Amino acid sequence: xxxxxxxxxxxxxxxxxxxxxxxxxxxxxxxxxxxxxxxxxxxxxxxxxxxxxxxxxxxxxxxxxxxxxxxxxxxxxxxxxxxxxxxxxxxxxxxxxxxxxxxxxxxxxxxxxxxxxxxxxxxxxxxxxxxxxxxxxxxxxxxxxxxxxxxxxxxxxxxxxxxxxxxxxxxxxxxxxxxxxxxxxxxxxxxxxxxxxxxxxxxxxxxxxxxxxxxxxxxxxxxxxxxxxxxxxxxxxxxxxxxxxxxxxxxxxxxxxxxxxxxxxxxxxxxxxxxxxxxxxxxxxxxxxxxxxxxxxxxxxxxxxxxxxxxxxxxxxxxxxxxxxxxxxxxxxxxxxxxxxxxxxxxxxxxxxxxxxxxxxxxxxxxxxxxxxxxxxxxxxxxxxxxxxxxxxxxxxxxxxxxxxxxxxxxxxxxxxxxxxx
Amino acid sequence: xxxxxxxxxxxxxxxxxxxxxxxxxxxxxxxxxxxxxxxxxxxxxxxxxxxxxxxxxxxxxxxxxxxxxxxxxxxxxxxxxxxxxxxxxxxxxxxxxxxxxxxxxxxxxxxxxxxxxxxxxxxxxxxxxxxxxxxxxxxxxxxxxxxxxxxxxxxxxx
Numbered sequence: 055x056x057x058x059x060x061x062x063x064x065x066x067x068x069x070x071x072x073x074x075x076x077x078x079x080x081x082x083x084x085x086x087x088x089x090x091x092x093x094x095x096x097x098x099x100x101x102x103x104x105x106x107x108x109x110x111x112x113x114x115x116x117x118x119x120x121x122x123x124x125x126x127x128x129x130x131x132x133x134x135x136x137x138x139x140x141x142x143x144x145x146x147x148x149x150x151x152x153x154x155x156x157x158x159x160x161x162x163x164x165x166x167x168x169x170x171x172x173x174x175x176x177x178x179x180x181x182x183x184x185x186x187x188x189x190x191x192x193x194x195x196x197x198x199x200x201x202x203x204x205x206x207x208x209x210x211x212x213x214x215x216x217x218x219x220x221x222x223x224x225x226x227x228x229x230x231x232x233x234x235x236x237x238x239x240x241x242x243x244x245x246x247x248x249x250x251x252x253x254x255x256x257x258x259x260x261x262x263x264x265x266x267x268x269x270x271x272x273x274x275x276x277x278x279x280x281x282x283x284x285x286x287x288x289x290x291x292x293x294x295x296x297x298x299x300x301x302x303x304x305x306x307x308x309x310x311x312x313x314x315x316x317x318x319x320x321x322x323x324x325x326x327x328x329x330x331x332x333x334x335x336x337x338x339x340x341x342x343x344x345x346x347x348x349x350x351x352x353x354x355x356x357x358x359x360x361x362x363x364x365x366x367x368x369x370x371x372x373x374x375x376x377x378x379x380x381x382x383x384x385x386x387x388x389x390x391x392x393x394x395x396x397x398x399x400x401x402x403x404x405x406x407x408x409x410x411x412x413x414x415x416x417x418x419x420x421x422x423x424x425x426x427x428x429x430x431x432x433x434x435x436x437x438x439x440x441x442x443x444x445x446x447x448x449x450x451x452x453x454x455x456x457x458x459x460x461x462x463x464x465x466x467x468x469x470x471x472x473x474x475x476x
Numbered sequence: 477x478x479x480x481x482x483x484x485x486x487x488x489x490x491x492x493x494x495x496x497x498x499x500x501x502x503x504x505x506x507x508x509x510x511x512x513x514x515x516x517x518x519x520x521x522x523x524x525x526x527x528x529x530x531x532x533x534x535x536x537x538x539x540x541x542x543x544x545x546x547x548x549x550x551x552x553x554x555x556x557x558x559x560x561x562x563x564x565x566x567x568x569x570x571x572x573x574x575x576x577x578x579x580x581x582x583x584x585x586x587x588x589x590x591x592x593x594x595x596x597x598x599x600x601x602x603x604x605x606x607x608x609x610x611x612x613x614x615x616x617x618x619x620x621x622x623x624x625x626x627x628x629x630x631x632x633x634x
Contacts, residue, residue, distance in 0.1 A: 220540030298601035
């Protein structure tokens with residue numbers, strides 16, 4: 055099985071230096087792109103590869119790059135979302151700590167394709183090791199003339215900066231991230247015009263997740279057909295899947311896109327720890343709907359997970375076992391989302407703390423029968439289309455699905471006036 | 477007071493950005509690295525330096541999780557209280573920290589050595605529970621392991 059993204063990473067070891075990365079064939083794709091391909095040709099290759107965004111939304115990368123209008127103003131900006139703040143996700147950290155040049159090479163190729171001459175890697179403060187490895191990689195790439203003016207004598211220029219965020223989940227929303235880079239509160243704003251037309255400083259701006267960009271050099275080197283054969287579905291490539299919770303071997307694995315939940319949880323993660331049973335899983339991070347036992351054979355690709363009623367999201371799974379309280383788990387999640395709401399729109403600012411307060415009351419034995427109806431109503435009123443951005447609808451996903459699959463547990467909290475797990 | 481060194485670092489940051497305000501999040505972090513936290517007086521000085529009003533900068537400073545608008549101890553303990561650490565028993569760790577350091581989240585030990593703060597998922601879910609002390613990540617926590625880690629900081633590891 056091929057593992058292009060992780061094959062050279064030493065788990066727990068030092069990041070690949072520039073020299074080591076080059077020895078493994080690194081920057082050959084960039085040399086080919088700058089030496090013999092037009093931006094249009096690169097775009098065609100990436101489009102044909104069926105690469106979809108690995109940050110959560112799953113938007114096709116080629117389509118995103120293509121949406122920068124022809125003749126759009128310059129400078130154009132290229133941003134790497136390396137902020138990975140979705141609870142349960144730790145895949146981008148692994149890629150950046152292990153092989154930072156793979157990301158930098160993908161970034162340069164992407165910037166060349168959309169004719170951007172300024173790029174920002176937006177990374178969370180907490181990722182101190184990844185910050186260090188990226189800072190060094192960027193310096194090395196400048197020294198070797200992969201960055202800066204007239205890269206490899208191609209006439210293409212690219213300046214890259216590392217922005218260390220001071221911490222806020224809402225920066226995962228593209229329009230909010232751009233506000234943050236302008237030195238403002240990260241409040242989402244209208245999506246029309248699109249960021250690819252008018253983003254950072256009102257100029258065309260592309261925003262890609264770190265894992266997404268790591269795929270790009272491999273697509274150039276090996277071709278779109280090869281990339282599509284890596285997966286077990288229509289979308290191309292491998293996926294870094296992660297799994298955490300009370301499993302025997304929590305961790306992450308690079309596998310064909312479309313590997314089943316069962317294979318990941320039972321074979322890779324070794325199944326549940328002794329004496330525990332599987333009850334459910336958030337398949338793609340905190341903002342995705344629970345899947346349960348009947349879904350274990352679902353293929354972990356964008357379309358299949360959606361058909362099953364959830365989202366692939368980041369592909370990093372959080373497992374609920376039968377000795378952990380589902381109400382307590384959802385309370386923890388809603389507490390997080392309430393804290394991370396930017397406060398701009400009323401349903402999110404007021405609704406999320408309300409949901410968290412009800413769940414806390416249930417946990418403390420002060421729940422009332424009508425609370426379950428209120429929670430149900432909130433999942434609708436904070437759902438898609440009711441709020442300014444996707445934060446609150448994402449927050450409602452685990453709650454709504456928990457009310458569906460674990461309703462008896464909620465009712466037990468009310469009936470017994472306590473949390474039965476405590 | 478902003479020292480010359482801090483101002484030089486701020487200017488280097490301003491150099492990289494389109495506007496002076498665009499440097500403000502990095503600026504707050506730079507000054508906080510030197511002073512530990514952002515007092516009202518410091519906030520006004522930074523705002524002035526960036527051609528922002530104090531209110532504008534306050535809006536930014538209070539928005540982001542890692543800008544301290546209150547004094548903190550010599551070391552900041554950031555305990556992940558997000559979902560996977562919760563499943564893996566972070567409540568027990570927090571209980572232990574309360575009992576041994578005699579502080580609640582948001583408080584500083586009386587000797588000024590440690591401040592305890594909750595933090596959002598640290599992306600160490602495969603080795604939960606996790607915490608950070610200053611810029612260092614510690615994983616697979618148990619109460620005993622926490623005691624060892626804290627002892628090392630008490631002995632002067634910085």
